Amino acid sequence: MSAASKLGTEPSRLTRFLILSIIGLLFAVPMIALVIFTFKAGLSGGQTLDHWTGLFAPDAARTYRTLFTGIGNSLLLAVVTIGIVLVLLMPTMVLVHLQFPKLKRVLEFICIIPITVPAIVLVVGLAPVYSIVVKVLGGSIWTLAFAYGITVLPYAYRAIQSSLDAVDLTTLSEAARSLGANWLTVLWTVLLPNVRRGILAASFISVAVVLGEFTIASLLNRVNLQTALLQVYQSDPYVAAIFTLLALAFVFLLLLLIGWLGRSRRDRTTS
Amino acid sequence: MTTSSGATVELRGVTKSYGSHQALAGIDLDITPGEFVALLGPSGCGKTTALRALSGLELVDEGSIVIDGVDVARVPTNKRDIGMVFQAYSLFPHLTVLENIEYGLRMRRVAKADRRTRAAESLDLVGLSHLGERFAHQLSGGQQQRVALARALVTRPRVLLLDEPLSALDAKVRVQLRDQIRLIQTELGITTVFVTHDQEEALAVADRVAVMRDGRIEQIGTPEELYTSPATPFVANFVGLSNKVEAQLVDGTVLVHGEKLAPLGTPPESGPVTAFIRPEDIVFAATGLAATVVASSFLGSLRRTSVRLADDSVLSVQHEVGFAVEPGDTVHVRFLGSAVAVEPRD
Numbered sequence: 001m002s003a004a005s006k007l008g009t010e011p012s013r014l015t016r017f018l019i020l021s022i023i024g025l026l027f028a029v030p031m032i033a034l035v036i037f038t039f040k041a042g043l044s045g046g047q048t049l050d051h052w053t054g055l056f057a058p059d060a061a062r063t064y065r066t067l068f069t070g071i072g073n074s075l076l077l078a079v080v081t082i083g084i085v086l087v088l089l090m091p092t093m094v095l096v097h098l099q100f101p102k103l104k105r106v107l108e109f110i111c112i113i114p115i116t117v118p119a120i121v122l123v124v125g126l127a128p129v130y131s132i133v134v135k136v137l138g139g140s141i142w143t144l145a146f147a148y149g150i151t152v153l154p155y156a157y158r159a160i161q162s163s164l165d166a167v168d169l170t171t172l173s174e175a176a177r178s179l180g181a182n183w184l185t186v187l188w189t190v191l192l193p194n195v196r197r198g199i200l201a202a203s204f205i206s207v208a209v210v211l212g213e214f215t216i217a218s219l220l221n222r223v224n225l226q227t228a229l230l231q232v233y234q235s236d237p238y239v240a241a242i243f244t245l246l247a248l249a250f251v252f253l254l255l256l257l258i259g260w261l262g263r264s265r266r267d268r269t270t271s
Numbered sequence: 272m273t274t275s276s277g278a279t280v281e282l283r284g285v286t287k288s289y290g291s292h293q294a295l296a297g298i299d300l301d302i303t304p305g306e307f308v309a310l311l312g313p314s315g316c317g318k319t320t321a322l323r324a325l326s327g328l329e330l331v332d333e334g335s336i337v338i339d340g341v342d343v344a345r346v347p348t349n350k351r352d353i354g355m356v357f358q359a360y361s362l363f364p365h366l367t368v369l370e371n372i373e374y375g376l377r378m379r380r381v382a383k384a385d386r387r388t389r390a391a392e393s394l395d396l397v398g399l400s401h402l403g404e405r406f407a408h409q410l411s412g413g414q415q416q417r418v419a420l421a422r423a424l425v426t427r428p429r430v431l432l433l434d435e436p437l438s439a440l441d442a443k444v445r446v447q448l449r450d451q452i453r454l455i456q457t458e459l460g461i462t463t464v465f466v467t468h469d470q471e472e473a474l475a476v477a478d479r480v481a482v483m484r485d486g487r488i489e490q491i492g493t494p495e496e497l498y499t500s501p502a503t504p505f506v507a508n509f510v511g512l513s514n515k516v517e518a519q520l521v522d523g524t525v526l527v528h529g530e531k532l533a534p535l536g537t538p539p540e541s542g543p544v545t546a547f548i549r550p551e552d553i554v555f556a557a558t559g560l561a562a563t564v565v566a567s568s569f570l571g572s573l574r575r576t577s578v579r580l581a582d583d584s585v586l587s588v589q590h591e592v593g594f595a596v597e598p599g600d601t602v603h604v605r606f607l608g609s610a611v612a613v614e615p616r617d
Contacts, residue, residue: 167364168359168360171357171359171361172361172363174348174357175355175357175361175422176363177327177328177347177349178328178432179354179374179375179423179426180349180375181349181378185378193363
């Protein structure tokens, strides 16, 4: 068989195993190292559970107050950011998809821009905007979600768009209207159930991005999970490592949830 | 399922443009209650736009669309009380077959028990009562379109609109479903508008066929009228097969290869014309125009043979299967003398 005819054939089982193993190790080694680190008893090299049990000590809430504040803030920001994605981005995308398909490219371009702008540059641009935001809405942490709404745009856009492209929403919505449904009913009873997977993916990816965001919060002097972790790390690196692991586990669980909740009644019938 | 009385539909001077392109250039159409009208024409002739205008999915620029005496030109789709089956599969993927059929009834706030009964009846009408709990992806294309038909009919709409519902199906299923649609339509007496680019389909099912071209209705009539008395060369050419034969129009008579034929409709001025002669209006004979057989096709109940005349033009002749000829055979052909459509030749 010539080399050309082999192009496009599936790699062998061994090749696939090797590739997956290398990639798996790249992810697993730092995490395993992090787990081991959380059980280290200082530089002596002994093992201890003290760092984990310390989290449940009576004075833990006071000791790690910054951290818990950061977690609370990040979760609030995640919720508001999801709200922005669902209330602003998703309906806009549906509207463009059904009524103004010529604007699809423009919307895609706008939504992809944030991924090309470094966070530090974004902050420089946002700083004067936030001086006004603070005057109008106060300095509450949730206002940071406006900036996060921009940073999650590329990821949320991709997730929703792939769902919109997977179904012939134009015909479905026309069919629903011909059967007597008004636009709001079409959106609620036909469009949303069929792009549910994309909406879930966009929401959970937004949570993941918000939980991992550091630069904007730090430079705008706000406390979120990442800035709090850095602060705690300077006094207790073990606890910072434990919370990093917990945040990773949380995001991992969210990804599993996407798969589980994204399965519709139809998928379950098929399987 | 109860029989519907059917509604009258009138389109008056309906126009619709997309930028500089005029999709509908003043459509006038009257449909009587319970009538089955097909809109037939080539791609881009405006037939789908006309149907979508009737459904409200496209708002017209000018003109009126009157259903049962009420102008609905500005009424939104969901308030027009129509049923529609689309070219693309349009069942809601997240709902079962029965839930799909119930959708229109849910929108009309019909009680659940009544919904179930009527959906089951409607599904029974299209012969798929055993598939109620399936999802769209578990059905074949033909089954999906039959469910879509049941869904469109369950609300007992005033008008049923069919937008090329058979075009994605294979030939056999197409004919079966076509006949089933006609049967159900006749049984329910529902006014129906059917869009298709397939002339055989239109002629087979419709009470009347409107042939469209460039946003206008070129001719409307029964299938027989369109076939035997096409009003224009376009209709003659589009509906059924026609031989395009060079001829002369002299004193209101068409001279084709020395034979005299009557022209259909209002003939153009005397001079060179193209005559449209049906293959069944040409016969093999013992004497007549000498020709050589080029090819012969067996079409089941009949045979169609192409012959080349002395002037190198080719004619298609339709004849009975029993008369078999081989390529290269010398034959003679004659025109039966039926009136023919003509158009001036440059």
